[in-house]
Amino acid sequence: MSDNKGRLRKADVEYISSVCRRISENINRVIVGKAAAVELLLVALLSEGHVLVEDVPGVGKPILARAAAVSLGCTFSRVQCTPDLLPSDVTGVSVYDPAQGEFSFRPGPVMSQILLADEINRATPRTQSSLLECMAEGQITVDGRTIKLPRPFLVIATQNPVEYEGTFPLPEAQLDRFFLKLRLGYPSEAEENTILERLQYDHPIETLKACTDPQTFVDMQESVRGIFVEDSVRSYIVRLTAATRRHRDVVLGASPRGSLALFRGGQALAALQGRDYVLPDDIKHIAVPVLSHRLILKPESQLRGKAPEHVVQELLQTTPVEFEKFSEEN
Amino acid sequence: MGDQGAATFSWETEAYFSDYRIGQERARAVDYFIRRLLFYAFLTCLFDALVIEAFSHRLTAAANWRGVTSFAVMLMLSSGLLLQACVYLYRLHSIWREVGISVQGNLTKQWLWGSLVFVSLVIALAVLLPSGLSPFSFTATMEIMSRWLEGGFKVAVPQQVVEQPAFGSPVRTPPGQAGGVSWLAAALYLALLLLLTLSVLGVILAIIGLLITAFLQEEWERLPAVLRFPVYIYLWLKETAAQLMAMLAAGVTEGRKLMERLHQAGFRLTSAVSQEQKASQKGSPPSTPALYIRHLFVLLVKAARQGGVSPEASHTPLEYTEGLARRLGKGQEDLEEFTEYYLKARYSREELSADVCSAADVLWQRIMAVIDAWRAGTEEKPESLERREDGLD
Numbered sequence: 001m002s003d004n005k006g007r008l009r010k011a012d013v014e015y016i017s018s019v020c021r022r023i024s025e026n027i028n029r030v031i032v033g034k035a036a037a038v039e040l041l042l043v044a045l046l047s048e049g050h051v052l053v054e055d056v057p058g059v060g061k062p063i064l065a066r067a068a069a070v071s072l073g074c075t076f077s078r079v080q081c082t083p084d085l086l087p088s089d090v091t092g093v094s095v096y097d098p099a100q101g102e103f104s105f106r107p108g109p110v111m112s113q114i115l116l117a118d119e120i121n122r123a124t125p126r127t128q129s130s131l132l133e134c135m136a137e138g139q140i141t142v143d144g145r146t147i148k149l150p151r152p153f154l155v156i157a158t159q160n161p162v163e164y165e166g167t168f169p170l171p172e173a174q175l176d177r178f179f180l181k182l183r184l185g186y187p188s189e190a191e192e193n194t195i196l197e198r199l200q201y202d203h204p205i206e207t208l209k210a211c212t213d214p215q216t217f218v219d220m221q222e223s224v225r226g227i228f229v230e231d232s233v234r235s236y237i238v239r240l241t242a243a244t245r246r247h248r249d250v251v252l253g254a255s256p257r258g259s260l261a262l263f264r265g266g267q268a269l270a271a272l273q274g275r276d277y278v279l280p281d282d283i284k285h286i287a288v289p290v291l292s293h294r295l296i297l298k299p300e301s302q303l304r305g306k307a308p309e310h311v312v313q314e315l316l317q318t319t320p321v322e323f324e325k326f327s328e329e330n
Numbered sequence: 331m332g333d334q335g336a337a338t339f340s341w342e343t344e345a346y347f348s349d350y351r352i353g354q355e356r357a358r359a360v361d362y363f364i365r366r367l368l369f370y371a372f373l374t375c376l377f378d379a380l381v382i383e384a385f386s387h388r389l390t391a392a393a394n395w396r397g398v399t400s401f402a403v404m405l406m407l408s409s410g411l412l413l414q415a416c417v418y419l420y421r422l423h424s425i426w427r428e429v430g431i432s433v434q435g436n437l438t439k440q441w442l443w444g445s446l447v448f449v450s451l452v453i454a455l456a457v458l459l460p461s462g463l464s465p466f467s468f469t470a471t472m473e474i475m476s477r478w479l480e481g482g483f484k485v486a487v488p489q490q491v492v493e494q495p496a497f498g499s500p501v502r503t504p505p506g507q508a509g510g511v512s513w514l515a516a517a518l519y520l521a522l523l524l525l526l527t528l529s530v531l532g533v534i535l536a537i538i539g540l541l542i543t544a545f546l547q548e549e550w551e552r553l554p555a556v557l558r559f560p561v562y563i564y565l566w567l568k569e570t571a572a573q574l575m576a577m578l579a580a581g582v583t584e585g586r587k588l589m590e591r592l593h594q595a596g597f598r599l600t601s602a603v604s605q606e607q608k609a610s611q612k613g614s615p616p617s618t619p620a621l622y623i624r625h626l627f628v629l630l631v632k633a634a635r636q637g638g639v640s641p642e643a644s645h646t647p648l649e650y651t652e653g654l655a656r657r658l659g660k661g662q663e664d665l666e667e668f669t670e671y672y673l674k675a676r677y678s679r680e681e682l683s684a685d686v687c688s689a690a691d692v693l694w695q696r697i698m699a700v701i702d703a704w705r706a707g708t709e710e711k712p713e714s715l716e717r718r719e720d721g722l723d
Contacts, residue, residue, distance in 0.1 A: 321643070
């Protein structure tokens with residue numbers, strides 16, 4: 001899609017934008033009134049990032065993942081995480097075949113293109129960590145054999161924010177591997193009315209059609225990296241991430257992976273909106289979902305009711321953008 | 331829990347986190363200022379009494395020591411109230427920002443003026459009161475109050491001449507020396523001693539709390555209540571220091587903004603510049619279209635700044651122009667379109683054509699006309715419309 005300098009053509013950006021618009025409309029047929037969440041999901045998809053969806057039960061987290069998989073024409077698997085789930089249940093297992101007299105590998109659900117890890121915090125840390133390699137490297141290692149995962153590969157993990165008994169909170173290393181954290185929230189009364197109307201006879205997901213194919217989407221993912229990010233916008237990303245490490249309420253700020261996520265997310269959002277350049281507004285738009293889950297607050301700040309989202313909002317209001325110098329000599 | 335417990339030890343912190351409701355801010359503000367006035371009045375009287383009692387021999391050496399002491403009382407009272415007004419403003423802003431209420435630009439100014447008027451009224455009242463009741467005449471006030479309270483008790487005001495200087499007016503004996511140490515002085519000394527003891531004890535406990543948190547990290551919360559007490563003190567001190575630093579930082583920022591506005595106000599007053607002067611301010615326009623559009627945008631921002639709409643450091647160009655469009659009330663489409671050109675010129679690597687440049691120029695002319703009309707409306711200087719005719723061409 002891009003030319004030999006890695007520079008995107010205007011027509012390519014428009015193509016990416018139109019495909020994403022179709023995907024978004026497709027998903028919005030199933031998930032009512034959550035256009036902003038769908039937009040963020042597409043940002044993560046285009047940036048080859050993984051998504052953590054944290055919300056109360058019954059708001060359509062698994063349906064969102066399934067709708068995304070159908071719209072992209074990707075294979076989809078679901079893992080219901082429980083304390084007795086084993087790493088081999090996720091990655092796959094080698095079983096002895098008596099006829100052949102050798103072990104053969106039976107791939108687990110991770111070998112699909114879109115993997116839904118439902119209630120991920122109910123799995124043990126050992127099982128959670130089995131997802132680490134595939135999320136970061138796009139490959140798994142079983143019995144000393146490394147297997148590449150199909151592309152595009154996206155993990156959508158869900159967790160319930162109100163019920164923590166018998167759960168294993170995700171470690172920081174794993175949280176950092178999620179590109180962004182989404183919250184769907186309850187629908188409004190009008191939206192809930194529409195949901196009931198649409199679901200009266202059958203679920204719209206059953207009639208959903210693919211808008212693109214996986215290979216085209218992989219091409220789109222690669223092309224998005226050619227979106228231009230001006231120096232001042234890049235500096236803004238770095239300043240914003242660095243500010244999270246200096247904030248008085250924060251014990252552990254965002255990692256360089258957080259900066260990279262902001263960078264890639266900005267590119268993806270610009271492409272979604274049909275632009276071949278990133279604005280500081282794009283960075284501001286995605287900063288909260290991209291950065292907030294990477295911050296660990298001090299206990300006293302948590303007790304004061306402060307949330308990582310507040311810290312990121314505060315930083316967005318204080319970190320200078322520096323778009324022009326307005327001296328009197330200008 | 332620890333932090334919440336620690337917060338209760340601080341009257342300032344308690345006030346900071348108190349449940350101000352936006353709908354009741356007026357009533358609460360009045361109540362708040364009255365309470366603070368009484369608090370500062372008490373504090374200043376206490377310090378005044380302490381100074382008189384403790385350093386009487388030095389005070390009496392100075393001419394007009396009563397007047398000087400009363401003046402100090404007045405200064406302490408007014409500066410304390412002004413300080414409190416600033417703290418209150420900062421707090422209101424913080425709370426409103428927290429709950430997502432947009433604050434009008436001139437609200438700070440209104441509050442500041444309101445506070446100044448309030449302090450002036452208090453001082454005027456104090457001046458107009460009979461000398462016996464005025465807080466400016468401490469000794470007289472104390473005498474009257476003592477009489478009311480003790481049924482005729484008199485504070486030992488300095489009357490007795492202890493030594494006759496070679497020249498000048500005779501020196502009076504300080505209070506306390508004339509008739510021995512009064513019970514009031516003893517009570518004040520006791521209060522001072524108590525304050526000092528509490529301060530020293532607080533610092534020692536805070537150091538112990540620091541050590542506990544350093545060694546036990548977050549495990550300190552498992553300690554029994556008595557052992558947690560030093561940690562509460564330490565956390566309170568830390569929190570108060572952090573708040574003071576934040577207030578100081580906010581004060582510096584606001585001060586800078588105020589200075590900038592004062593500078594702009596001065597600039598507006600002398601803005602009757604000729605067309606040549608204005609053209610020279612613009613300088614020569616840059617050659618490439620992108621730089622030219624950026625230059626136009628900078629000029630636009632400068633014009634809007636003179637009307638009081640400055641970009642915040644954290645504003646993006648889009649946020650700034652959206653805010654400006656709301657303030658202007660018209661010409662929104664032109665501003666949106668011009669901003670699009672600017673964003674392309676600033677953030678993309680697209681080579682802009684001369685047509686884009688001239689289209690941006692036309693938009694800029696129209697927006698500047700709207701800005702000038704708006705500024706003329708706010709400043710009541712219609713002649714500024716004529717002054718904008720020069721353009722860039």
